Amino acid sequence: MLKNDLLIKAAKGIEVSRPPIWLMRQAGRVLPEYRATRSKAKNFLDFVKNPELACEVSIQPVDILGVDAAIIFSDILVIPEAMGLPYQMIESKGPWFENTIKTKFDVDALKIADANDLNYVIKAIELTKKELNNRVPLIGFAGAPFTIFAYMIEGSGSKTFSKAKQFLYTQPELAHQLLDKITQSTIHYLKAQVEAGADLIQIFDSWAGVLTEQMFYEFSLNYISKICNAISSLVPVTIFAKDAHYAIEEISKTSCSVIGLDWTINPTIARQQAQHKTLQGNVDPCLLYADEKKIISETQIMLNDFGKQKYICNLGHGLYPDIDKEKVKFFVDFVKNYNYNL
DSSP: OOSOOHHHHHHHTOOOSSOOBOOTTOSSTTSHHHHHHHTTSSSHHHHHTOHHHHHHHHHHHHHHTOOSOEEOOOOTTHHHHHHTOOOEEETTTEEEOSSOOOSHHHHHHOOOOOGGGGHHHHHHHHHHHHHHTTSSOEEEEEEOHHHHHHHHHHSBOOSSOHHHHHHHHHOHHHHHHHHHHHHHHHHHHHHHHHHHTOSEEEEEETTGGGSOHHHHIIIIIHHHHHHHHHHTTTSOEEEEETTOGGGHHHHTTSSOSEEEOOTTSOHHHHHHHTTTSEEEEEEOGGGGGSOHHHHHHHHHHHHHHHOSSSEEEEESSOOOTTSOHHHHHHHHHHHHTOOTTO
């Protein structure tokens, strides 16, 4: 039995005394404690694949920042690696795939991953769940199929993902074959996360914003919806499709419980478009560079606009590494102690 179940209640639309708060990238370089743990591993991938270290950094934000949930420390690109497309994490540059997907032969050569291929993540979840001792929920996650697809085609991060989009326009049938393989792999992976103890699942579609509206529905939401259908009867599911605010109404038709919002959408409009869903977000991470007075004034407006119920407070994307830890703590404390009756 969870001692703090605010996140699960809010996700399910059950009345809460206050909105829960957790932060994307809360287990990250913003914490000196994270950096100290990270230094114990040879490189990023060794770090991700070490269940003990992953557990340690997953729990740090709960102890240090006082957030209402832990999120397992991992990486969205463990899925392509498990399918047979390994990658490296280049310091200060990001992910890099030596081989990319170009042809039907490449797609056919990929396997559909199962839980055994990602056993180190499952072990990290089991360990973290045990160490948390039911203090707060544990969030599991995966990248949305299109975001994973984009990296597998492009080979690295990109401002435009033009190679990935070219693939969609010129080889749509093959694109669907690859997206289907990614989706099946992701369903296996997320079911194993839930079995290991994840209380809620978030699907990150970090690059949804590079697609046209119709392409988003065909090549992204279509597959996210399949994942939701496979998982949502087990635990609540959050869909976070960055920059796809035009799609809130369509996202709300899926079986997800929560819709994550970036900072470019007005909470009142979002609420109108997704009336029955819980909403999550949507602070601009850059607000946390400001002084405390500014953080208070902007956060007050946001909290009042969203309201107390069917709401999970978060950022509109991940914390940036150079944000002051004390500002993050101040923001979390302010949200947790906010008086809605004033």
